[in-house]
Amino acid sequence: MESDALTERHRFADAERAALYKTVFNRRDVRGQFTSTPVADEVLARVLYAAHHAPSVGFMQPWNFLVIRSQEKKQQVHQLFSKANREAAEMFEGEKQTAYKSLKLEGILESPINLCITCDRTRTGKPVLGRTHMKTMDLYSSVCAVQNLWLAARAEGLGVGWVSIMHEQELKDTLNIPEHVVPIAYLCIGYVEHFKDKPELETKGWLPRMNLSELVNFEQWQGEASTSEQEQLLETLQALESFPTNF
């Protein structure tokens, strides 16, 4: 087959690809704009299916999805956050601490659904194909489920916020999660007033988005471009700098 035909053959139609990139570049971590509008089970089911179809090492599917709607449970988790957030603020100094304290870093009580995505480290027994040497691969698999859900939710018009500022064991105790299971992500999910164009940590001056071409190395860690082929990729990255803003 002609190589041109091969590059086209499995590619999605232009509008479909645009929809994918639109989802990727417009996904945001949402903390402050949640509304109480209920999320229909059908919508929640679709995003859970998206999560469940994430890649996983050895097809281990180590995740569970703990759907939390009761105000009582949310209050308990919010207390864990509040305590940890006070501790976290103390870890920064001066202006950084002032900036930290001004940030809203969760939407636990305002979002209609909280969802804890976990990783069962014993699922499918031992050994697990692909996890024979790098034992953390099960954790990364559950993270893939988080990202799938996050993107699907954005396409559905749902905001998602990841809350990680709490003690892991306290969260486990609160949600009755057994020893061999790790809480990977505690997510706040709901419809939102608006989605921000950029990460809040960027617009509020916490950190800037890094330059992608400075993060691409060749052949080894920190390997710099030394061939025309390598330099061409860097030039292409720079030329496409505005690509994410096109969607």
Ligand SMILES: Cc1cc2nc3c(=O)[nH]c(=O)nc-3n(C[C@H](O)[C@H](O)[C@H](O)COP(=O)(O)O)c2cc1C
């Ligand atoms: C593993 C992980 C943990 C995070 N934990 C928190 C958190 O505890 N509180 C918070 O406000 N945002 C949290 N975030 C969201 C990031 O701050 C956010 O993704 C980043 O600033 C980029 O913004 P964006 O997601 O809107 O593009 C977390 C994100 C990830 C991937």
